[in-house]
Amino acid sequence: MIRVALVDDQGLFRAGIRMLVDSQPDLEVVAEASDGREGVAAVRQSRPDVVLMDIRMPVMDGLAATAELLADAPEPGLPSPRIVMLTTFDLDEAAARAIRQGASGFLLKDADPEFLLAAIRTVHAGSAVIAASATRELFERFTDAVPRPVPPAYEELTEREREIFALAARGLSNGEIAAREFLSEATVKTHISRILTKLGLRDRVQLVVFAFEHGLA
Numbered sequence: 001m002i003r004v005a006l007v008d009d010q011g012l013f014r015a016g017i018r019m020l021v022d023s024q025p026d027l028e029v030v031a032e033a034s035d036g037r038e039g040v041a042a043v044r045q046s047r048p049d050v051v052l053m054d055i056r057m058p059v060m061d062g063l064a065a066t067a068e069l070l071a072d073a074p075e076p077g078l079p080s081p082r083i084v085m086l087t088t089f090d091l092d093e094a095a096a097r098a099i100r101q102g103a104s105g106f107l108l109k110d111a112d113p114e115f116l117l118a119a120i121r122t123v124h125a126g127s128a129v130i131a132a133s134a135t136r137e138l139f140e141r142f143t144d145a146v147p148r149p150v151p152p153a154y155e156e157l158t159e160r161e162r163e164i165f166a167l168a169a170r171g172l173s174n175g176e177i178a179a180r181e182f183l184s185e186a187t188v189k190t191h192i193s194r195i196l197t198k199l200g201l202r203d204r205v206q207l208v209v210f211a212f213e214h215g216l217a
């Protein structure tokens with residue numbers, strides 16, 4: 001069962017998302033909050049797997065709440081929750097900032113129900129980037145013009161790992177990379193796992209961020 005927390009100041013929106021999520025046999029809403037401060041407390045208490053976090057809220061906005069939650073040290077045996085930002089704008093600088101902080105992606109608040117449900121499962125699995133094309137466009141718009149120096153850790157990647165890294169940074173899924181490189185999906189998954197470990201990244205969203213910030217995209 002994937003445990004979900006909803007943090008949004010619109011009660012009607014939360015009610016709709018709760019009904020949608022709770023209708024699924026593998027998903028359940030375990031906490032709700034109407035502002036960022038309440039959200040931080042609710043997430044700390046309920047320990048959800050995935051948090052849907054609105055960006056613009058009273059008392060404490062989603063950016064500040066996300067930064068506070070991601071700064072928490074994970075409890076032994078419990079991974080940190082994956083946070084997905086909710087926004088009404090498809091090109092939102094605040095969403096870009098949140099992803100840089102460590103959020104696992106963003107969703108438009110008017111996304112199709114099926115896409116939202118798939119996104120929750122995808123983020124929980126850590127296997128893909130939400131709306132890869134949108135994430136790339138977001139960072140093309142809001143990434144600094146001058147890339148940062150490439151860290152030594154990148155130089156430790158093998159030639160094959162750099163090839164896989166480049167394809168993942170473009171938003172290709174494991175299946176698409178496997179077909180392109182004539183590999184099995186299991187092999188691609190292993191490569192991605194090693195790349196994330198070597199670069200100290202949590203998931204593929206962070207891989208995209210890393211690539212853009214260091215001029216590798």
